[in-house]
């Protein structure tokens with residue numbers, strides 16, 4: 200087991216970024232359960248070497264620096280990044296908030312870029328557009344892992360802030376955000392739906408909450424009563440999770456109208472489904 204002082208010693212970056220070197224006169228030994236059969240911990244452990252206290256049945260291998268081979272360690276950047284998450288139902292102002300934050304970062308002299316999913320082709324692929332018509336240029340991509348390559352490696356290095364809209368459509372959201380903030384020092388601002396039309400967790404948006412510096416949940420106005428809307432009701436009978444659309448397909452609703460609306464829509468979907476099944480069985 201690692202003591203606090205040993206953990207501090209390991210975490211204190213007196214080591215180079217790419218090599219893990221032990222001085223030749225080290226009093227540390229890398230012991231595994233194989234080389235040290237009486238070790239109660241079966242995993243590889245860094246332990247102090249105190250030969251006098253060890254049982255004579257144990258064989259010990261003192262590994263000198265030239266023998267140690269470890270994967271290159273990546274130290275955090277000098278200025279670590281940040282992750283800010285904006286969630287809420289449709290029409291809550293997520294894209295508007297993202298645009299404002301990006302514009303404000305840009306006017307503070309920071310270099311910015313916005314990514315959206317190429318699944319949403321409603322307003323073309325070269326800009327993100329709010330339900331009010333405000334827009335900013337963006338890159339529409341199938342996944343986030345292709346961003347560095349598409350944006351250009353040099354341009355990526357110079358980038359300070361990355362905005363991601365429609366985050367629910369990106370499967371690799373977690374890895375991208377972690378790497379961009381932890382390793383590359385970027386500020387990442389993520390906007391997306393926390394829940395789908397059935398109020399189930401949507402894509403990987405909720406997975407990045409543990410990585411986030413801040414989480415903002417926005418609300419809209421219920422289209423049926425004007426109260427605070429926290430859910431998105433799908434007005435059509437389609438049942439698949441992903442269905443691109445705007446006010447023609449969805450409306451923001453309060454809890455009461457979600458529950459009553461969902462009962463009506465579920466009943467309609469069930470009727471349509473049973474009719475489809477009949478059609479298929481007659482065919």
Ligand SMILES: Nc1ncnc2c1ncn2[C@@H]1O[C@H](COP(=O)(O)OP(=O)(O)O)[C@@H](O)[C@H]1O
Pocket residue numbers: 287288289290291292293294295296328329330331419420422446450451
């Ligand atoms: N029921 C609605 N139907 C259409 N537009 C709406 C509705 N409710 C609000 N809006 C408009 O949508 C704007 C928010 O748009 P946007 O930022 O694109 O939201 P989000 O990204 O959360 O879907 C609001 O400022 C408002 O003008």
Ligand SMILES: Cc1cn([C@H]2C[C@H](O)[C@@H](COP(=O)(O)O)O2)c(=O)[nH]c1=O
Pocket residue numbers: 288289290293294319365391392394395396397431440441442443444445449
């Ligand atoms: C609820 C819900 C939404 N979608 C789609 C519909 C829109 O194309 C986007 C959300 O856009 P917005 O910027 O938040 O207005 O997501 C979906 O595919 N499935 C759903 O359940």
Ligand SMILES: [Zn+2]
Pocket residue numbers: 421422423424425426452453454455456
């Ligand atoms: Zn309502």
